[in-house]
Amino acid sequence: MKRTMRWAAVPAAALAAGLGLCAAPAQAEPAPRADYQAVAHPVVGRVGDTVEVELGVRNGGPGPAGGRPGHGAGTYEVTPPPGTAIVATPHSGARQPCVAAVGPDAAPGSYICSIAENFSAGERDTLSFRVRIDEKVDGAEGLVRVLDRDGEESPDPDPANDTAPIRVEVVDRTPEPPRPASPATNSTLLLATTSGTAVSAGAIAFGVSRRKR
Numbered sequence: 001m002k003r004t005m006r007w008a009a010v011p012a013a014a015l016a017a018g019l020g021l022c023a024a025p026a027q028a029e030p031a032p033r034a035d036y037q038a039v040a041h042p043v044v045g046r047v048g049d050t051v052e053v054e055l056g057v058r059n060g061g062p063g064p065a066g067g068r069p070g071h072g073a074g075t076y077e078v079t080p081p082p083g084t085a086i087v088a089t090p091h092s093g094a095r096q097p098c099v100a101a102v103g104p105d106a107a108p109g110s111y112i113c114s115i116a117e118n119f120s121a122g123e124r125d126t127l128s129f130r131v132r133i134d135e136k137v138d139g140a141e142g143l144v145r146v147l148d149r150d151g152e153e154s155p156d157p158d159p160a161n162d163t164a165p166i167r168v169e170v171v172d173r174t175p176e177p178p179r180p181a182s183p184a185t186n187s188t189l190l191l192a193t194t195s196g197t198a199v200s201a202g203a204i205a206f207g208v209s210r211r212k213r
Contacts, residue, residue: 086129
């Protein structure tokens, strides 16, 4: 009896496997992706000033940056606002992260900058650009734009924050302080003060003289 039950169990297991009733291995969930966010600060100064402006990219998480090893974690483009110009290519230690943009579609004076590897969630990869204000242009805006990332198959989870405007705030020059009074005015005031003192002294002497009488 025991032998009969042992042999009957074998066909049942084989039948279950053939029908696909065995538990399938769990599929691995896709790794969380990084949300690249453009970072831009305004250009604030007077016409003729050269100011430093922080521009770049932030990894909003939740995943780490992608990209191929040895090729950085991606690139972004910096386009200066009309009426301004980037006068110095920023450095990051010995690394030269930015090159002038070339090609028929490149905006005048724009740069393409690479993002360093090991770009973890919550970190920023920004550079200090030196921007000269040549003239005041009403409503002028530049742009920081995250470009397509090398080696990334899936799109950015939130492409709405892949660009950020670079605004310009031209301030008026500081008013000159008031000039000191001229020497002629000072002499007049001194003369008036001296004359008043003399009259007062005379009046006092006159009163003393009258009391003596």
